Amino acid sequence: MTARVVPRGLLGLVVMTAVVTIGPWLWPANPNAIDLTNIGAGLSPAHPLGTDETGRDVLSRLLGGGRVTLVVALLAMATAVTLGSLIGGIAGFRGGRVEAVLMRGVDAALAVPGLFIAICLLAFAGPGIPSVVLAIGLTTWMPTARVVRGEVARVRREPYIEAASALGATSWRILWHHVRPQVVPLLLVTSTLGVATAILTEAALSFLGIGIQPPTPSWGNMLAGAQGTLSSYPWLAVLPGLLILCAVASVNAAADALRPTPVDSSP
Numbered sequence: 001m002t003a004r005v006v007p008r009g010l011l012g013l014v015v016m017t018a019v020v021t022i023g024p025w026l027w028p029a030n031p032n033a034i035d036l037t038n039i040g041a042g043l044s045p046a047h048p049l050g051t052d053e054t055g056r057d058v059l060s061r062l063l064g065g066g067r068v069t070l071v072v073a074l075l076a077m078a079t080a081v082t083l084g085s086l087i088g089g090i091a092g093f094r095g096g097r098v099e100a101v102l103m104r105g106v107d108a109a110l111a112v113p114g115l116f117i118a119i120c121l122l123a124f125a126g127p128g129i130p131s132v133v134l135a136i137g138l139t140t141w142m143p144t145a146r147v148v149r150g151e152v153a154r155v156r157r158e159p160y161i162e163a164a165s166a167l168g169a170t171s172w173r174i175l176w177h178h179v180r181p182q183v184v185p186l187l188l189v190t191s192t193l194g195v196a197t198a199i200l201t202e203a204a205l206s207f208l209g210i211g212i213q214p215p216t217p218s219w220g221n222m223l224a225g226a227q228g229t230l231s232s233y234p235w236l237a238v239l240p241g242l243l244i245l246c247a248v249a250s251v252n253a254a255a256d257a258l259r260p261t262p263v264d265s266s267p
Contacts (some may be wrong), residue, residue, distance in 0.1 A: 010257060012250035016243075020066030029060040032215040040233045052236050053229050062239060065217035070247070072132055072212070073198035079137025080198075081191050084144025089183075091145070092152025093175060099149070106145050114139035115204060122210045132211050136201050140194060147190050148183055155182045185258075192255035196248045203244050219244050 024031075035055030042050050049058040091102040118135040125131040155161060156179070164174050205211030206220025214221055219240040226236035 010254050012246065013254050016066070016247055016250060017070060020063055020070060023063035024060070024067065027059055027063060029057045031056060031060040031064040031217050033057070040229070049239065050233070050235060052225070053233065058236065058239065061217040061222060062219075062243065065219045065222055065240065066243060066247075068129070068212055068216060068218045069199060069202055069220070069244075072129060072136070072202050072218070073195050075133045076136035076140065076198040076202070077191055077194040079133060080141040080194055081144055081187065083137070084141035084190075085148050085183075085187065087141070088145035088148030088150075089152050089175065089179075092149040093156055093171065093179070095153065095156070099153075103146075103149060106142050106149075110142045115201065118201065118205060119208070119210060122205065127210055127213045129212060129216075132202060132205060135205070136198050140197055140201070144187070144190050144194065147186055151183045151186055152179055155179050189255050189258050192251060192258060196251040196255070199244065199247055199251070 033056060035051065038047075038051050038055040039053060040051060041047055041055070044050075047057050047059065049062065052058055052061070087102055087106065091099040091106075117139045121135040121138065122131055125134070161174060161178055164178055169177075202211055202218065203220035203223065206218050207224045209221075209224060212218040212221055214225065222240040223237055223244075226233070226240075229236055
């Protein structure tokens with residue numbers, strides 16, 4: 001079963017990333033070009049996926065929107081992983097009161113709905129790609145902190161860590177050379193799952209009108225723009241929704257494939 005999941009999940013993610021990265025060069029239509037004489041056009045050589053309610057090319061908007069959505073998701077994930085790794089690593093390695101204070105802060109942050117905090121941050125900072133990246137990153141770092149803290153705390157008790165400390169190795173050297181290689185596999189899985197969370201969060205924020213703002217396309221604001229045309233042009237909502245579904249499914253499958261396999265120690 002895992003042998004089938006690995007290529008499908010990773011292949012789907014690679015293909016989707018390549019399409020939204022290279023696609024706008026292969027199909028260089030302006031995603032924001034309005035053509036009021038060609039509103040809601042069906043499939044044609046000039047518009048392979050038709051046009052939207054203002055005559056804009058749907059294919060070019062899907063490609064451009066996918067690029068924006070994935071870039072926002074990756075940058076938000078990088079922000080969350082950096083912050084979560086720092087706090088979780090310090091808590092797990094130092095232990096004691098430092099760990100107690102930091103992890104109680106993590107628990108308090110987890111107690112508040114992340115989407116609500118993201119909405120408040122965007123209401124204060126204003127919409128836009130940098131604001132969305134920070135809003136998502138600052139509200140999704142807590143699971144990473146808990147995973148890193150647990151793994152660092154486990155590794156810290158290993159005999160070779162005690163031996164390295166007895167030989168005079170500094171804390172930073174122990175963290176970098178001995179603890180980091182043990183944490184990276186789980187951190188890779190957590191980071192991959194974080195991309196899926198970021199994609200869904202960006203779509204939700206843009207759908208609510210406080211994320212990526214038109215005319216810049218994203219799959220979330222394309223869904224929002226299609227609300228009034230569901231009966232007339234249903235593909236305007238189906239296509240971005242389907243791409244969000246495929247992106248999240250591919251990321252989750254890739255994370256499942258990257259999950260460390262337990263070692264069977266039975267005789």
